[in-house]
Amino acid sequence: MVKYCQGMVVWLAAVGSVLSVQQAVPARAASPFVSDATPGQLPKTVAPLAYTIDLTPDLKRLSLRGHETVRIALAGPTDTLVLNQAGLTLASATVDGVAAHITQDEALQTATFQLPHPLTAGEHTLVVDYTGPIPQTPNGIYYNDYTDRAGQHRRMLVTQFEVADARRMFPGWDEPSFKAHFTLSVTLPDDLVPLSNMPVATAAPAGEGLRRTTFQPTPRMSTYLLALVAGDMASTAGRTEGTPVRTYAPAGQEKDGTYATQSAVKILPYYNSYFGVRYPLPKLDMIAIPGNYEAGAMENWGAITFIDDAVLYDPQQSAPSTKERVFLVVAHEMAHQWSGDLVTMAWWDDLWLNEGFATWMETRALDRFNPTWEIWPRQHEDRERAMAQDALPTTHPIQHPIHDISEASSAFDSISYQKGSQVIRMLESWLGKDTFRAGMRRYMKAHAYGNATSQDLWNALSAVSGRNVGVVARTFTEQPGIPLVQVARHCTAGRSVLTLRQERFTIHDPFPQPLTWQVPVVAGAPGVPSHRVVLGTDPATLSFPGCGQAITVNVGENGYYRAQYDALGLAALRTGFARLSPAERANVLGDQFALFEAGRASLAEYLSFVALLPTTGERSTAVWQEVVTHLLQIDRMERDTPSRAAFRAFARGVLAPAFTRLGWEEKKGEPLPEAMLRPQIIAALASLNGPDVITQGLTRFDAWQRHPDSLPSGLVGPVAGIAGQYGSSADFDALAHLLRQAPDTESKLRLYAALAHTHDPAQVEHAALLATDGSIPNGRIVRALAQLARESEQPEAVWQIVLARQATIRQRLTPGGQAMLLPAVAAQSNDPATGAALMADPASRASAGARQEARKAEDQIGQTVELTGRTHTAVAEWLATLAASPATAPEGMRVFLERLPPRSP
Ligand code: BES
Numbered sequence: 001m002v003k004y005c006q007g008m009v010v011w012l013a014a015v016g017s018v019l020s021v022q023q024a025v026p027a028r029a030a031s032p033f034v035s036d037a038t039p040g041q042l043p044k045t046v047a048p049l050a051y052t053i054d055l056t057p058d059l060k061r062l063s064l065r066g067h068e069t070v071r072i073a074l075a076g077p078t079d080t081l082v083l084n085q086a087g088l089t090l091a092s093a094t095v096d097g098v099a100a101h102i103t104q105d106e107a108l109q110t111a112t113f114q115l116p117h118p119l120t121a122g123e124h125t126l127v128v129d130y131t132g133p134i135p136q137t138p139n140g141i142y143y144n145d146y147t148d149r150a151g152q153h154r155r156m157l158v159t160q161f162e163v164a165d166a167r168r169m170f171p172g173w174d175e176p177s178f179k180a181h182f183t184l185s186v187t188l189p190d191d192l193v194p195l196s197n198m199p200v201a202t203a204a205p206a207g208e209g210l211r212r213t214t215f216q217p218t219p220r221m222s223t224y225l226l227a228l229v230a231g232d233m234a235s236t237a238g239r240t241e242g243t244p245v246r247t248y249a250p251a252g253q254e255k256d257g258t259y260a261t262q263s264a265v266k267i268l269p270y271y272n273s274y275f276g277v278r279y280p281l282p283k284l285d286m287i288a289i290p291g292n293y294e295a296g297a298m299e300n301w302g303a304i305t306f307i308d309d310a311v312l313y314d315p316q317q318s319a320p321s322t323k324e325r326v327f328l329v330v331a332h333e334m335a336h337q338w339s340g341d342l343v344t345m346a347w348w349d350d351l352w353l354n355e356g357f358a359t360w361m362e363t364r365a366l367d368r369f370n371p372t373w374e375i376w377p378r379q380h381e382d383r384e385r386a387m388a389q390d391a392l393p394t395t396h397p398i399q400h401p402i403h404d405i406s407e408a409s410s411a412f413d414s415i416s417y418q419k420g421s422q423v424i425r426m427l428e429s430w431l432g433k434d435t436f437r438a439g440m441r442r443y444m445k446a447h448a449y450g451n452a453t454s455q456d457l458w459n460a461l462s463a464v465s466g467r468n469v470g471v472v473a474r475t476f477t478e479q480p481g482i483p484l485v486q487v488a489r490h491c492t493a494g495r496s497v498l499t500l501r502q503e504r505f506t507i508h509d510p511f512p513q514p515l516t517w518q519v520p521v522v523a524g525a526p527g528v529p530s531h532r533v534v535l536g537t538d539p540a541t542l543s544f545p546g547c548g549q550a551i552t553v554n555v556g557e558n559g560y561y562r563a564q565y566d567a568l569g570l571a572a573l574r575t576g577f578a579r580l581s582p583a584e585r586a587n588v589l590g591d592q593f594a595l596f597e598a599g600r601a602s603l604a605e606y607l608s609f610v611a612l613l614p615t616t617g618e619r620s621t622a623v624w625q626e627v628v629t630h631l632l633q634i635d636r637m638e639r640d641t642p643s644r645a646a647f648r649a650f651a652r653g654v655l656a657p658a659f660t661r662l663g664w665e666e667k668k669g670e671p672l673p674e675a676m677l678r679p680q681i682i683a684a685l686a687s688l689n690g691p692d693v694i695t696q697g698l699t700r701f702d703a704w705q706r707h708p709d710s711l712p713s714g715l716v717g718p719v720a721g722i723a724g725q726y727g728s729s730a731d732f733d734a735l736a737h738l739l740r741q742a743p744d745t746e747s748k749l750r751l752y753a754a755l756a757h758t759h760d761p762a763q764v765e766h767a768a769l770l771a772t773d774g775s776i777p778n779g780r781i782v783r784a785l786a787q788l789a790r791e792s793e794q795p796e797a798v799w800q801i802v803l804a805r806q807a808t809i810r811q812r813l814t815p816g817g818q819a820m821l822l823p824a825v826a827a828q829s830n831d832p833a834t835g836a837a838l839m840a841d842p843a844s845r846a847s848a849g850a851r852q853e854a855r856k857a858e859d860q861i862g863q864t865v866e867l868t869g870r871t872h873t874a875v876a877e878w879l880a881t882l883a884a885s886p887a888t889a890p891e892g893m894r895v896f897l898e899r900l901p902p903r904s905p
């Protein structure tokens, strides 16, 4: 149900966010960018101006030789230079021709150059010769072995430097505020196509089948955005507003990049205009890395890299959702070409400026070019992801202190991405689209080729809007958590009068710190003009003509807050539900479920809204996705209960009309949201043990094995999933066989997801092996194991397997992946003992980031355990109410009430 794989985008726990507004605001938070005040490991007294890096990678011996010249500027006299390196062997270093004494610290990832005499303030030239390894783990400079479409074994050279791995390719000042120019040369076999941020300046034979390529110098940029890729690649090409755009793929697969190229050609002019600054580089390349890649994609300036399934789209083989995902990922990384690359966060504590903004902008771009894809209402899923993390005690503010690289890695979570994007969305809605864009243009212009902090953004938005934007925005970026707007309603003299108050919304938090926000609320009802108010500490009163209309206080779901209505308000929403917009229907459902999770409302209150859907002819994919997610969540918690079968009958009854409408067959020319919903409804009905869907699915799986063309691409996933869960052991073996043969990441992950549905303990064991034996890309192992734990409904068994084999599994993981391994699997459990075992494991103490991830997972388990207990009682009560008085049950539910088994004692 996740829109796209979130790469390293993980969910994170941060330490003690129980601070009041004043305390929660770090001293630096309200400051514009000033180099000296920027956090970081390296002294600010030495700054690199320009690097010239000459590399000779040996792809057979997997080693690297490098020679670099760096022009540096000294703020004052010094005889020591400290810079970053990791895993390199530095052979010599000179400054202005004078040899320096070299010491390396592998724990701190630094090198220190000690000079015999102090250097004067001003410019100097540093020259370093070094060697280093080229490993397979996908961070730093690494290699990727793959089999091409012609069956040939190939080797590719790849780099991935964010967060802090440029230091594995060259010694340097590897922090985002040390921007400099880079001129890169590389000597490689002449049958490989070398790609970097800039176009090739010169290329010449360098003996014995080798060629030396020099790229044009880059503009001033951060180290983490540098890229070098070389392989047997071919491209599709386009051009827009003078910028050549290419999508590179392993030769033979380049046609599958056509859709990405076309998308980028549309998006680039849109961004040129939106940001008010033209795309600053002479070309834009997008590069598909087959398999060995940890993130989903990386915004290297002018040379964006992607894992193949996030950029290649084959209309015959890819699922409909892949088409949307490719557009979103391309739009996201392209947004970074401005927000992130041209203007870069000063330090990782402002990571959300990069990621929250790009996440918001990808949605905006998709909506601009595909208005029928209903993307904004489907943002509901992102909002729920952010709020799920943000309600728990281990959440953290969007802006929070980052002390080291492990903490920086774990900042790539749903707070930086999804909450960040939702807060931007709310600010745009509050200030107005044109004003917000004017502020962005001002911000881009002011900080181009430089760095910025959140305060720089508030200043730009304040200047164009005439409002003090920081006063509102900072309550959302510098405090953790979610506001809850309480809505009391009464009717006087033919008018509805609403009184709004705020408090903090938390889940499973024994000691929540009360917090207050400045909440831009938009209240309205269908056909009635909206009221806007910034809700602070004092209650606000709004008055609408008429009584009984369905008034919501989050029109369009543009605001980052939850709402709780009183009985009168809820009754009106129930009556007028079908007339709300899809975003508002999803909003009311999402809030109602969360209120149950928080212990503030009954489950029956939520389910009575859900039970409306069969009667209202619901068509919105956003609304169905919202309901599917929560019905499946309840169903998982109902594992091993006597009421599960009856609950499943209820849930299937809710989904039945959607399935009747969509059917099994894709309809020519149907809107993409329908094509995306069909597999989700089928998979949900199968999970809920729907007999007809299971029988049909198994029949279709048989036919598909004999005739692979018999299934449309969108149904391969759910049909294979049905075989994985309900098929024979021969079916499971067939899936495992297909997985090993699968040529590309999309089909591998699709087949793995199917296998992960098995409930058979021996097959679970087998599937755990398949996750970690090279059958799927190493960068997807952690997610695959978490998926197996969840879908197999045997989280504790998978946890035990992973715990026992972690030493072997870790060999395939990057440091970031290692920090996530145990927490990602443990978080699927509903046994407190798993949480305790996680906290006790030495891996949970390996770094600050690992500790945060472990605490977050433990928090999640605690919440699930508590919620599961309440759910059992609540579901039994709900079913008893329905069975006892079917007449009171909402219309449309009676059909399946008859199927309810008698209540067990
Ligand atoms: N900058 C990130 C890639 C990244 C993530 C690097 C974590 C290092 C650590 C990139 O812009 C990104 O956000 N990628 C996402 C996909 C995106 C479309 C949400 C990813 O990798 O999942």
Ligand code: ZN
Binding pocket: 332, 336, 354, 355, 358
């Ligand atoms: Zn990003």
